[in-house]
Amino acid sequence: MNPTVLGALLGGVFGASLLLVVRRLPFLRKPSVDDRIGPYLRDIGGSDVFLGVVDSASPFYAFVRLFGPTLRAGAARLERILGGAVSIRRRLARAGIDRTVEEFRIEQVLWGAAGFGVGLLFALILLSFGLGNPVGLLALCGLLAVLGVLSRDTYLTAQVGRRExxxxxxxxxxxxxxxxxxxxxxxxxxxxxxxxxxxxxxxxxxxxxxxxxxxxxxxxxxxxxxxxxxxxxxxxxxxxxxxxxxxxxxxxxxxxxxxxxxxxxxxxRRELIESGARKEVSMMIPVVFLVLPVTIVFAFYPGAVGIRLIAG
The missing domain is CATH 1.20.81 (Receptor-associated Protein)
Incomplete structure (x- = not known):
């Protein structure tokens, strides 16, 4: 790898780590009203109860427990960007998922972070072999993060369809x-x-x-x-x-x-018949693009070889 690129990557990682550490210092972090009174209101319910009473068997709640304030801030920012809380709440109810909109946004943040991590790992592998442009690979990481966020929304729609x-x-x-x-x-x-x-x-x-x-x-x-x-x-x-x-x-x-x-x-029964009629078109795809070309090749190849032998 180019020493300049390696130094830039290490410097960026060190700077981001230092920024996270500084932001989490007690005298620089002002707790919100919810953070101050939340522990005293867990027994009577509230929007942040899930942060105190968590399912230890779920990796989702483990991440929420470890990185709660950061994830909540990312979820709030994502909600301001995307919106549609009413639609998400309705789809969560239709899918039978007992979670709030904030929890769903946190899941989207985690999916986006996972997509960014996969892109970053791929970029580091390419850069280690001296391939790729750092700017383009960084853009790829951002694209995978956006795809991760949108994939969680698409998966929720699929969950609704399966339950229905x-x-x-x-x-x-x-x-x-x-x-x-x-x-x-x-x-x-x-x-x-x-x-x-x-x-x-x-x-x-x-x-x-x-x-x-x-x-x-x-x-x-x-x-x-x-x-x-x-x-x-x-x-x-x-x-x-x-x-x-x-x-x-x-x-x-x-x-x-x-x-x-x-x-x-x-x-x-009518829906099954209509679905079968729609599947007829998709069933023709392997016949037209796979079976038919192979049949034509087997039919004409011996003749082509014979003509070549006679001409030779």
Missing amino acids: RRLLLELPTVAELLALSVAAGEGPAAALDRVARSCRGELSEELKRVLAETRAGEPLVRALDALADRTGLVALSRFADGLAVALERGTPLADVLRAQAGDIREAN
Whole structure:
């Protein structure tokens, strides 16, 4: 490596380390109001409770515990740059992730730091062999950091999609079990409790949450409306609305649930057929670009070799 480049890298690392040490000196760091009164408010809740009561088995909380103030400052700065806290809060609820927007921003900061670390390691390897431009490699590190931040957001969207697919798959079975329980003579709340205790999955967890809200004093109809708003699925919203209307107007609940289960299964069947039709195009890609060229080569290559031998 060029001695000038090596000296610049070592000087930059030393300067950054010295800056971190100086910034963390007690007489230069002014604690905020949250830092001063936070330890006394952990028992009554608050936005920063997760920094005091952490899951020791999770590496995420370990990083938060070690670098809490720095990560929170980075998360706040990232929130000011990107915004969209309402959308993130809604997607976290739809994905069933019990975290705040600040925790999600901290995860994005960690993903960005991981991307920057990978780029920095790659840049150091290239520079050790005398390859690459330091400015370009630094830009590559910044690009990987941005990709890391955006990848966490994309992964959250994928988590939402996976959970919604699981909810749609569980919904017909849960509706039919509710219909059986109601037809057997149980009330709506008792039927929901029995199905929630009998089933395992995302929808049963949502039903348990609805029952917890009703036990806390929330009317069942309003808790079902909150379930529809929280999930964002059209089928599940229709299911919750049907339950609410049946409870309010006295419609036979078992018939409503059976009809909804049939409608949901029919919708899933139509979606499967449409997905199969869309997959036909992607199935043609290996046939056209892999199988067909190989077949043509095997068909024409012997003839080309024969013509060459005759011409020779």
